[in-house]
Each structure stands twice: as structure tokens, then as C-alpha cells.
Amino acid sequence: MAEGRRSGAAGGVDAVGRAVFGSREGELTSGGRATGRFVRLLPALLIIGGLVFDALSPPNFSAVPLFVAAPLIAAPFFSRSRTVRTGIASVVSVTVMRLSDGTSTQVVPVIEMVTVLTAAALALVINGVVRRGNEQLASARVIAETAMRAVLPTPAERIGGLQVAARYEAAQADEFVGGDLYAVADTPYGVRVVVGDVRGKGLDAVEAVAVIIGAFREAAEQERSLEGVAQRLERALAREETRRYGLDAMEGFITAVLAEIPPGAATVRLVNRGHPEPILLHADGALEVLAPSVPALPLGMDLGVWPDRADAWEMPPGATLLAFTDGLSEARDANGVFYDPATRLRGRIFPGPEELLSALTDDVRLHTGGHATDDMALIAVGRPAEGQPVRRTTVKIVGRGDQDAAH
Structure with missing residues (x-):
């Protein structure tokens, strides 16, 4: 009888090899590479282990639990056909x-x-439930990504004679909904930029982002001063507070920095409302951290009247203004050390804003080991050097899907 069990085990191992290992269809839907390979092999290993155990153990011992577990483990990870096999x-x-x-x-x-047989049938039911859930999740992700792309469209490569590049980096690979924002507008008063960060995440944060960007696009065209644009944003949040009976529903407050690069003037003006300080990179590798002369509270913090004050800096040809959210400046390495963009960028020269952002995002990934904890929005606006030709590039939007927009 023992010989019969051994021959049966050998035949069973052969069947398992053809049924389970014979196809790579139905890759895992989650997990890292090492974990993925192990889980991919686990059902077959359970079946083979059951055959070996049955062949070597006394007749009153049973390996049936291993055969029951194999299809149940395959159900949530594999395709329907592989679960059936x-x-x-x-x-x-x-x-x-x-x-x-x-x-x-x-x-x-x-x-x-x-x-x-019952376990195999139950595995098919589980597989169907999991696959429907995955389809619903994928649909929700597409909706979220579409909403973010509608709220934060990729700006043109050149606006008002300036070179522009922008990125939205999600902390999680499949996360598209966040509270970081940016916008660029070519106005009669020059190119105006806003970069901000809403406290919180989710759809409420996205709605707050939409309010700020909508108000910015209107105010940037109509307000003669950058201070006036900031006050319009403040009033837009106040109206939303009244409509919602409390600003907490709008995530509370928004840090933001507003920039203006007037036409025909080699200057940049900033209004900073509690936001990380932008950096001005010069063509020779030198840089300046653009700290406000008078600190101000974030937008939406109703703690009294705080008049806005714009500061101005020289922005000669070849210089690039870099603005970002705290997802960049508060990115940490394994030892908890914050990422310092000024230290990392000092002395480096980049052909243009797009190359700057590419190098910066790659460097942040190295610093964090690919484990960022917060989203980040980045925008770079460069004044072309004298005689610099217009280049055509391909803009890669990282963290929001692999979509290339060729300009």
C-alpha cells in the first residue's frame, strides 16, 4: 500500500506541475516582488507538500487540509482560470x-x-468577489485621477516667454487624491503662480483645492497687485466657510505662496502665507532661499487682519524659480533626517525647469528610499538665458500614472 501511495504521489506531482506551474497567467494583484513570487508558488507548494506528506506518513494521517488550503489561497490573488486549475x-x-x-x-x-471539491467551489466564489472589488477600486482610482487632472492640469511648457514645468508626486503609487496644488496664469501683470497645500487629504481636500485654484485664476487676471490676489483667495475661503457653516469642512487652512514675474522686468515678487520658502536658482549654480520679510499666517486662519506684503528679488536671465509643498522639505530618510532642497541643489546647473524637477524627484526618492509619507507639488519657472533656443521636451508626470505629454 505504501508503494501505491508513493506512485500516486509521483503522478500527482506531475499533474500539479502541469496544472499550476504550466502557465504564468493571472499575476498577483498586490505585494512586493519577493512576496509575490512566494504567494505565486504557495498553492503548488501546498499541493506538492500534501502529496509528499501522504506518501511518507502512516495511513491514519491525512494531508487533506493542505489540498483544501491551496485553492482558497489562490482565489484572492490569481485569475479565475488559474484558480480553477x-x-x-x-x-x-x-x-x-x-x-x-x-x-x-x-x-x-x-x-x-x-x-x-467544496473548497475548490468556494475558491471560485471568493475569486469572483475579489475580482469585482478590484474592478470597483480601479474605477474609483480612474475617477480620482481624472478629478485631479481636471483640477491640476499640466501647464504649457512656455507661458509668457518663460519656461514652466510642474509635477504632482503622490506619496502612494496608486493615490491620486490629495491637497497639494499649483497653478500658472499668463496675465496682463505678468506670469503669476500659486503653490499651496491644504491641510488634509481626500475628496474634501480636492474640493478645497478647486476653490483656491478657481479663485486664483479669476483674481490673477483682475487684481493689479499680488497682495490683491492673496486677499481674493482669503475672501473665497471665507465665502466657502459661510456656505459650509464652518471652515473645518474645508480642511481648516491652506499654506500658499504666490509669485509674480512681471513682463520686461528681471524680478520676481512673492507673497508667502505660511508656506515653505521658494528657491531661486541662478545660471551659475548659486541659489537664494526667498524668505519673506514679514512672516504671515496661512490662508483661512481667521485670527485677525494680516495685511499681505510682497517681497521682490532680482531674477536675471537663466534663473529658475522653484516652489514646492512641504512633502519635499519634510521628506525623511531612514534616520529621520529631513530633505534640504537648498543644500542638495546648491552648485548644480540644470538645462531647464523640466530637468530640474526630474533630478529633484529622483533625489528625493533616493533620500527616502522610495518611502515618502506625504504628497508633494512642485513647479519651476525659468527665465531663458539670452539667446537660448526654444526646446521641445516630453513632460513626465510622476505619481499620477505613466502619461507622457509631448509639447
Whole structure:
């Protein structure tokens, strides 16, 4: 009988190899590479282990729990066809074992086969439920990504004679909804920029982002001063507070920096409302951290009257203004050390804003080991050097899907 069980095990191993290992269809939907490979092999390993255990153990020991577990483990990770093949492999293995030892008509072996058949059928039900859930999740992600792209469209490569590049980097690879924002507008008063960060995440944060960007686009065209634009944003948040009966529904407050680069003037003007200080990179590798002369509270913090004050800096040809959210400046490495963009960028020269952002995002990934904890929005506006030709580039939007926009 032991010889019969060993021959049955050998035949069962052969069947498992063809049924489970024979195709790579139905890759895992989650997990890292090492974990993915292990889970991909686990159902087959359970079946093979069950065959070996049954061949080497006394007759009163049963490996049926291993055959039951194999299709149940395959169900949430594999395609329907692969789940079916795993269930068939389990049923065939038990059938071959019991036929080989001549016990297929006894009560206990029959119960074992019925148990494995039931587990295989249940695995198909679980697989269907999981696949429907994954489809709904994918649909929700598409909706979220579409909403973010509508709220934060990629700006043109050149606006008002300036070179422009922008990125939205999600902390999680599949996360598209966040509270970081940017916008650029070519106005009669020059190119105006806003970069901001809403406290919080989710759809409420996206709605707050939409309010700020909508107010900015209108105010940037109409207000003669950058201070006036900031006050319009403040009033827009106040109206939203009245409509919602409390600003907490709008995530509370928004840090923001507003920039203006007037036409025909080699200057940049800033209004900073509690936001990380932008950086001005010069063509020779030198840089300036543009700290406000008078600190101001974020937008939406109703703690009294705080008149806005714009500061101005020289922005000669070849210089690039870099503005970002705290997802960049508060990115940490494994030792908890914050990322310092000024230190990292000092002395470096970049052909243009797009190359600057590419190098910066790559450097942040190296610093954090790919484990960022907060979204970040970045925008770079460069004044072309004298005689610099217009270049055509491909803009890569990282963290919001692999979409290339060629300009």
C-alpha cells in the first residue's frame, strides 16, 4: 500500500506541475516582488507538500487540509482560470492518492474528496468577489485621477516667454487624491503662480483645492497687485466657510505662496502665507532661499487682519524659480533626517525647469528610499538665458500614472 501511495504521489506531482506551474497567467494583484513570487508558488507548494506528506506518513494521517488550503489561497490573488486549475489539481491529487491506495470507496476518503471539491467551489466564489472589488477600486482610482487632472492640469511648457514645468508626486503609487496644488496664469501683470497645500487629504481636500485654484485664476487676471490676489483667495475661503457653516469642512487652512514675474522686468515678487520658502536658482549654480520679510499666517486662519506684503528679488536671465509643498522639505530618510532642497541643489546647473524637477524627484526618492509619507507639488519657472533656443521636451508626470505629454 505504501508503494501505491508513493506512485500516486509521483503522478500527482506531475499533474500539479502541469496544472499550476504550466502557465504564468493571472499575476498577483498586490505585494512586493519577493512576496509575490512566494504567494505565486504557495498553492503548488501546498499541493506538492500534501502529496509528499501522504506518501511518507502512516495511513491514519491525512494531508487533506493542505489540498483544501491551496485553492482558497489562490482565489484572492490569481485569475479565475488559474484558480480553477489549482482547484482541479487539488481534486485530482486527492483522487489519485485514494485510487492508488485502494481506499477511494471508503467513507473517510469520500468525505475528504467532497471537502476538497467544496473548497475548490468556494475558491471560485471568493475569486469572483475579489475580482469585482478590484474592478470597483480601479474605477474609483480612474475617477480620482481624472478629478485631479481636471483640477491640476499640466501647464504649457512656455507661458509668457518663460519656461514652466510642474509635477504632482503622490506619496502612494496608486493615490491620486490629495491637497497639494499649483497653478500658472499668463496675465496682463505678468506670469503669476500659486503653490499651496491644504491641510488634509481626500475628496474634501480636492474640493478645497478647486476653490483656491478657481479663485486664483479669476483674481490673477483682475487684481493689479499680488497682495490683491492673496486677499481674493482669503475672501473665497471665507465665502466657502459661510456656505459650509464652518471652515473645518474645508480642511481648516491652506499654506500658499504666490509669485509674480512681471513682463520686461528681471524680478520676481512673492507673497508667502505660511508656506515653505521658494528657491531661486541662478545660471551659475548659486541659489537664494526667498524668505519673506514679514512672516504671515496661512490662508483661512481667521485670527485677525494680516495685511499681505510682497517681497521682490532680482531674477536675471537663466534663473529658475522653484516652489514646492512641504512633502519635499519634510521628506525623511531612514534616520529621520529631513530633505534640504537648498543644500542638495546648491552648485548644480540644470538645462531647464523640466530637468530640474526630474533630478529633484529622483533625489528625493533616493533620500527616502522610495518611502515618502506625504504628497508633494512642485513647479519651476525659468527665465531663458539670452539667446537660448526654444526646446521641445516630453513632460513626465510622476505619481499620477505613466502619461507622457509631448509639447
